[in-house]
Amino acid sequence: MVNAVKGKSLQKALEISKKICMLGSFGVGKSSLVRRFVYDLFDERYLTTIGVQISHRSLLKRMSASSRNPVNLKLILWDLAHIDTMNDVIKTYFRGSHGAVVVYDITRPESFDRTAEFLLPFREINPSSPVIFAVNKCDLLSPNHANYGLFLEKTKLFNGGSCLFTSARTGERVEEAFHQLATLILEADGR
C-alpha cells in the first residue's frame, strides 16, 4: 500500500522521489536526453520546450556504498525551456530541486556562454544540490576535436560534478550521466 505521509523526500516504503532540473540553452538536447533516458527513444526533429515538461523514471540504487538494500529512486525530470531571462516562474521551477543536469551542445561552444545566468540562481535556491554537466551531441565531433577540451576547461569554472560527453542520438553515456547524478543526490542526502 502506498504510504501517503509527506516527507522531505516523499519516502514511501523504500521509494524515494527526487526532482532533477534539466538546464541549458535552446537546442542543446535537454529534451532528447530525457527522452533517451526515460523512453530509450530519439527523434531527429527539434521540438522547442515551453515551460517545463515533466517525466520520470525509477532506478534501483543503494543509499550508500555500505548499505545493503537498494531503494527505488524515482527521478522526476523537469525539462526546462530555454531560459531567456531569469524570472519568478523559473525560480518556482528551480525550488526544491535535488539536482541538475546542465546540458551543452558540443558543436556550439557558445551554448556555454550563459551558464552563469541560470546556474548561479539555481545554486542560490538549492545550495546543496549536486550538478553535473552533459556535453551533448558528441556523435557529431571527433574525439580529438578542440571543443572537448574547451568544454572540460569551461565546466571546471563552475566547480560542479563530472563533465560527461553524451549523445542522445546514440545513447552514449546518457545512462551514466543520470546514474552519476542519482548517486551524488543520494550521497548529498546522506550527509
Add this chain to the structure above:
Amino acid sequence: MTELYEKILSEKKIAYAVFSSQYFVEEHSRYFVKLMERPVTRGVTVLWDLFPELVGSEDQVEGVLQGKQRRFTLEKISKFTEQVKLRYYNLILLPFKKAGVNQILCIMNDTTFETSLEQRIQQQQHEIKLLESTLTSAIPPLSSGLVGDSPKIEIVRKFITKIADIKSTMILLEGETGTGKNLVARMIHNQSALAKSPFIEVNCASIPATLIESEIFGYERGAFTNATSSKHGLLEEADGGTFFLDEISELPVALQSKFLSFLENKTFRRLGSTLERTVSVRIIAATNHNLLQAVERGEFRQDLFFRLNVVSLRLPSLRELGTDIISIADHFIHIYAFDFKKKTLRLSEAAQQKLLSYHWPGNVRELRNVIERAVIFADGEEIEPDHIVLVEEPKIEALSPERPLLPDAATSLYEMEKEIIQRALKQAKGNQTRAARALGLTLDTLRYRIKKYRIHL
C-alpha cells in the same frame, strides 16, 4: 458542485479536485479524471502520485494545507498524454476548509491550445537561431582560413598580415585554379580596417564581354537600348571597401585601358555619362594565367600589368604543400562530418598515402570535393583508400578532328565552337574541369560558354 458548474468549468478547460489533510483525493470533477488519463479513486489516490511535479515543493504544499500560504502555482507544465501528445496545463493549489478541516483545492487549467500556439512561434524563432548558431560554429572564421604549417603557407600568412592594412597598394594574386585566391583576397579584406566595408567580387570570365563594362562602371539612363534607368556599377558598390577582380586576364582588351585609367586617376565615368565619379577602393586582382605571357601575346596591356603588379603573390599549388595536404583534408573532414552529421572520422594511413601521392591538378577545390565524397561514403571511423576517388586524368585525345577543322560552307564559327566544346565534354565524360583544361579555358569561361551555347550536360 452542481452539474451546471461542472459543465461551465469543463467548457473553460478547468478541472478541480479536493485533497484531504492526508493528501488523498476527497472529490473531483469528471474533467479532472479526463485530464489525468488514469483512474482517480476517492480516499485512495494520492496527490503526489497524480502530480509528481510537486516533489521538491512539499513545504509549499504543506503551507497551503495549513492555510499559511495563500496559493501555490506551477505554470506551463506539460506531460505526454496516452496518445503521446503534449498536454499543457497550469496547476493551482489553494487552501480549502470543509467542516473546519483543512484541505487543498487543486485547480488544473488545460492550456494546450494556447501554449501550443506559443510553442509554434518559439519553435520557429529557435530554429532560426539554431541554424545561425550552427552555421557560425561550423564555418571556421576566415582569419583561420589557411590550414597548414608548411613554409609556403607561412609565407602566404605573413603576406596577408603585412599587406592587410596597406590600403593603397594594388595586389595581384597568381596561382593555379583552386589554390585559394578568393580566400586569400577575403582574408586580406577581413584582416584590414576595411573589414566592415563591402567586399565586391567580379569574375571577369563569367560576365559576357558586352556587359562587363556596364557591370563594373554602371550606366546612365539611355546609355544603350533597354537602359531605362540609371544604375551604379560594382565599383561604386565597393566604395570604401575592396574590389576583387578574379580572372583579370579575361578582362576584354578594350576595357583594360578604361580600367587602367581608373587605377591611375581613381575616377571613372558611367556609360553614357560625362560626369567623373570617384570611389575609394582597394583593388585585388587574381589570375590563374601567366599575365606576363599574356602581355607578350598582346592579350593583356603591359601598362595595366605593371600597374597591377605592385605587390604580387603566387599561391602555392596543393602538390607543393607536402604533408599540409593531410591537414587540409582533416579540415574538410571536420566540416563535412559536421554537415552530414557523421561521427568521428579520420584518414587511415593508407588513405593518407593515397592523398600524398596524387598530383592534385584541381588543387584545394579538388581535394575538398574528394573529401566530401569520402565522408559521405565512409562507414566506420576511418576513411580508407577506397573512399577516396581520384580523377585519374585520362589523356584527352587531342581534338584531332573527325571532320575537317575548317568549316564547310554550311558550318558557322558559332556551331564549330559549340561542337568542339561538346566533344571536349564528351571525351572528359562530362567533367568540366578536365574539358576546360583540354580546351585551354578556365572553368568559368567554359561554364559561360556552355550556358551561351545552351549545351545540355
